[in-house]
Amino acid sequence: MSSESLPPIPAVQTNGLTRTYGNMTALSALDLTVNRGDLFGFIGSNGAGKTTTLRILATFLAPSAGTARVMGHDVVKEANAVRHVIGYMPDFFGVYKDMEVTEYLDFFGACYKIPTVQREKTVNDVLELVGLSEKKGALIGALSRGMQQRLGLARVLIHDPQLLLLDEPASGLDPRARIEMMAILQELQRLGKTIIISSHILSELQTLCNRVAIIEKGKLIYSGPVQGVRDQMASGLVVWVRVAAETERAILLLNERPEVAGVEQVEGRLKVTMSGHDVDHSFVAEVLVRGGLKLVELKEDELGLEEVFLRVTRGETQ
Amino acid sequence: MNFLPIVERELRVAARRPGTYWVRFGVAGTLLGLLAGFYGISVGFGLDWLEGGQNLFLVLQWCALPFLTGFGVFLTADALSEEKREGTLGLLFLTDLRGHDVVLGKLAAQAARGFWAALAALPVVGLTILLGGVSGTWFLRVTLVIGNSLFLSLALGLLMSAASRNGFKAVNGTCLLVLMMQVGVLGLDWIRADLDASRFTAQCSLLSPAHLLFAAMEIPGLTPLSAGAFWGQWGAQHALGWVALLGAALILPRSWQQRSERGPSAGIARWSARWRFGGPAARARFRRRWLAGNPVFWLAMRDRGLARALVLGVGVSGVAIGWWAGLSPAGKRGEAARDALATMIFLAEWGLILWTAASAAGFFSELKRSGSGELVLATPVTPEQILNAQQRSWWRTFGWFIVLLAGVEAYLTWERQQATGWSAAASPQAVGEPPAWAQPALALAGLGLGELAQIMNLLAVCALGRWWALAGRKPWVAVVRAIGLGLVLPAAVLVVVQWVGWLTALRFMGMRNGNANANWFNVLQGALSLAVAVATLGKDLWLIRWAHRRVRERMRIVLAEVQGGRFRPVAKLPTGRRRDVVVGA
Ligand SMILES: Nc1ncnc2c1ncn2[C@@H]1O[C@H](COP(=O)(O)OP(=O)(O)O)[C@@H](O)[C@H]1O
Ligand SMILES: [Mg+2]
Numbered sequence: 005m006s007s008e009s010l011p012p013i014p015a016v017q018t019n020g021l022t023r024t025y026g027n028m029t030a031l032s033a034l035d036l037t038v039n040r041g042d043l044f045g046f047i048g049s050n051g052a053g054k055t056t057t058l059r060i061l062a063t064f065l066a067p068s069a070g071t072a073r074v075m076g077h078d079v080v081k082e083a084n085a086v087r088h089v090i091g092y093m094p095d096f097f098g099v100y101k102d103m104e105v106t107e108y109l110d111f112f113g114a115c116y117k118i119p120t121v122q123r124e125k126t127v128n129d130v131l132e133l134v135g136l137s138e139k140k141g142a143l144i145g146a147l148s149r150g151m152q153q154r155l156g157l158a159r160v161l162i163h164d165p166q167l168l169l170l171d172e173p174a175s176g177l178d179p180r181a182r183i184e185m186m187a188i189l190q191e192l193q194r195l196g197k198t199i200i201i202s203s204h205i206l207s208e209l210q211t212l213c214n215r216v217a218i219i220e221k222g223k224l225i226y227s228g229p230v231q232g233v234r235d236q237m238a239s240g241l242v243v244w245v246r247v248a249a250e251t252e253r254a255i256l257l258l259n260e261r262p263e264v265a266g267v268e269q270v271e272g273r274l275k276v277t278m279s280g281h282d283v284d285h286s287f288v289a290e291v292l293v294r295g296g297l298k299l300v301e302l303k304e305d306e307l308g309l310e311e312v313f314l315r316v317t318r319g320e321t322q
Numbered sequence: 323m324n325f326l327p328i329v330e331r332e333l334r335v336a337a338r339r340p341g342t343y344w345v346r347f348g349v350a351g352t353l354l355g356l357l358a359g360f361y362g363i364s365v366g367f368g369l370d371w372l373e374g375g376q377n378l379f380l381v382l383q384w385c386a387l388p389f390l391t392g393f394g395v396f397l398t399a400d401a402l403s404e405e406k407r408e409g410t411l412g413l414l415f416l417t418d419l420r421g422h423d424v425v426l427g428k429l430a431a432q433a434a435r436g437f438w439a440a441l442a443a444l445p446v447v448g449l450t451i452l453l454g455g456v457s458g459t460w461f462l463r464v465t466l467v468i469g470n471s472l473f474l475s476l477a478l479g480l481l482m483s484a485a486s487r488n489g490f491k492a493v494n495g496t497c498l499l500v501l502m503m504q505v506g507v508l509g510l511d512w513i514r515a516d517l518d519a520s521r522f523t524a525q526c527s528l529l530s531p532a533h534l535l536f537a538a539m540e541i542p543g544l545t546p547l548s549a550g551a552f553w554g555q556w557g558a559q560h561a562l563g564w565v566a567l568l569g570a571a572l573i574l575p576r577s578w579q580q581r582s583e584r585g586p587s588a589g590i591a592r593w594s595a596r597w598r599f600g601g602p603a604a605r606a607r608f609r610r611r612w613l614a615g616n617p618v619f620w621l622a623m624r625d626r627g628l629a630r631a632l633v634l635g636v637g638v639s640g641v642a643i644g645w646w647a648g649l650s651p652a653g654k655r656g657e658a659a660r661d662a663l664a665t666m667i668f669l670a671e672w673g674l675i676l677w678t679a680a681s682a683a684g685f686f687s688e689l690k691r692s693g694s695g696e697l698v699l700a701t702p703v704t705p706e707q708i709l710n711a712q713q714r715s716w717w718r719t720f721g722w723f724i725v726l727l728a729g730v731e732a733y734l735t736w737e738r739q740q741a742t743g744w745s746a747a748a749s750p751q752a753v754g755e756p757p758a759w760a761q762p763a764l765a766l767a768g769l770g771l772g773e774l775a776q777i778m779n780l781l782a783v784c785a786l787g788r789w790w791a792l793a794g795r796k797p798w799v800a801v802v803r804a805i806g807l808g809l810v811l812p813a814a815v816l817v818v819v820q821w822v823g824w825l826t827a828l829r830f831m832g833m834r835n836g837n838a839n840a841n842w843f844n845v846l847q848g849a850l851s852l853a854v855a856v857a858t859l860g861k862d863l864w865l866i867r868w869a870h871r872r873v874r875e876r877m878r879i880v881l882a883e884v885q886g887g888r889f890r891p892v893a894k895l896p897t898g899r900r901r902d903v904v905v906g907a
Binding site (some may be wrong): 059063065087088090092095096100103107110111112114115116117120127141159163253 | 595
């Protein structure tokens, strides 16, 4: 895997990845590609199958069908090679509360067979990176939740893996700790790591990730750039309009325009849905004012990812 | 009083458990098997053992007492502490329920389960009465004593579990209390009698249900207990149960909240952390020494508390034996020391079995519960390495002690043999005499294999404890299973087999009437115990192999059952399908 001239191997590639528990299908024919250098958001509501996917990638679970390759290595046949290139952080924190921070990292460093002489320096480096240097001698049980989460991140980084699998790393953190965590992740991306981060909260990944995948009930619904989610998932652009009177006539006027896909009356306001996303909606005001109506309010709908996500998972789209 | 809601909840949960039915079937089945065996042997060998139903009744009551007492411990010792750990106890106290409601509710529900288990014995018990030879009073007294013993162990279990949060500690504490109450008090009376060279009189022993059961026996050679004495003793024991319940009800509301990290207990915590893990320098040294090869070895070794306690315990025991010998009259010192040593060895062997199972189960249960097992297996460390690390750490901690025990025990046995003498075998060889070497050789082989079998027993308990801790949820249940199914049950079966073998051989050799050749007698005995040792070894090897395979093949699957620290059983483990496990490349 030395030659740079070959087409790059994706960091993660799954083909028809399926996992069943008894007769319950937790993951169904997942095809996912994550490129190197991506900060990849893996989004789905509770029970969607995120943890199952990440555990398979971490070689912890075997797929029931399909294949998964991590950095070119098959997760079943070359499990050991995969374990060396990934850092896996589960959705809960497995700790011995009576262990010291350094002990904890030293132990995991040894698990990755880092030579004793190198380990001390490595431990110091990762602690520095996650900003826990002053907490070296502290007992893990005495750390705050945010610090424990950062320690988890330090553990994941100890063997300098190329791919980080982080299962809901921000869950249970307060906003401040969350922002700190995100900053560390961005820093890691700059350092050239590929990061997959799962979450059921879309907004926190909206600004952080360059690519996302949305999964629901074990099926992949979307995979691609963040901006694409909206385009693909949502119907056309929506503009909210309020006129002083003669609402009926406003509806008629708007419906005459070819750019308008539909007009609905919602709580005294008009919801104008355009036929596409890139429509210039300045015509709305023009039409209404020309028609002699008094325009009170006009607002473009900020359809956030959150709403898209809710719609997707409620089954409104698709 | 408002304890019915608790009873209802408990019974509903219990009804959902398949174990509830198995206990009843198990009890009824075991008893019927026992009955059939008893009958078969006495008819087969032409012995009149039944003497009506009396002997069977005796066997039954002496099996029922330990079984139901142990079952009582099993039912309640972790009942309240588990609710504390899971945080459900706090929720109960946020309602109008009070401490005594919870305690009584638990008691009623678990007593019902104990009662059903006891009831399963009814058909066989009825049979003994039909066979005759058991008086109505005797039957009533036995029922009352055993019932009370169950009640007492339930109550003591509730007391300990009200006081503690850790299931292990609660169960251990209860076992200790119950043992103390059943047999420890007898020991106290013995020691006292020994010290003032008087006859054994029951004083502390009056608190022991086992003693009362003994005293209530209506068999030839024992003066029957008067009604007054019986009721007095029974009443005192029963009252003890209520005292324990009262204690539990008082402690519970004060102990359900999580302790704060600071406060007066912080000093103790710091001290105990130093005892277990050493100071910062020692911690660093341990890591340098043990992390290099198999890092999990360090994980298994880092808590030195037990190892240190063991060294301390052995030292203290040595001093205690010396002190005890010093108290005895000058001529009897050696004998006193030997007796004390033998008692200590007996206790130490059981302690060793318990500790072995507990440390294996504790380690693997912690790996699973804390989720650190998943973290470790996500690194290149293999299940095999984890298993080896725990095994090695066990040997590092207990090895010297095991060797010491085996040595002392072998020495004592040897000495006893020398004293009773196999020199008898050196008498002129008549026709039909066993060869002179046979007896010492058999005894020697039996001794060696017996010691080996004991070590293998420990390894088997260790292996089973590991697997059942991984597969189940509570480490102490794994300990009970490992010791019960891996050690006690096979041993009991082997004793019965040995006994039947003995009878068969005697009959075959026409030596039933006691005028047989004493040398052949001894040789036969030696051969039988040798056979038992070999069978034990075989059983242990098989169990160890089985448990190791399970751990190696299923560790990843089993750890995957836990998510977010919560246990979620995989619907049905696909048996024997290795494809479900990612085995290291
Ligand atoms: N060990 C298991 N046994 C049985 N079902 C499981 C197990 N682990 C997960 N599941 C089921 O698989 C589905 C996907 O779970 P998971 O991957 O944990 O979802 P997510 O991480 O997205 O919340 C859920 O319905 C869950 O109940
Ligand atoms: Mg999850």
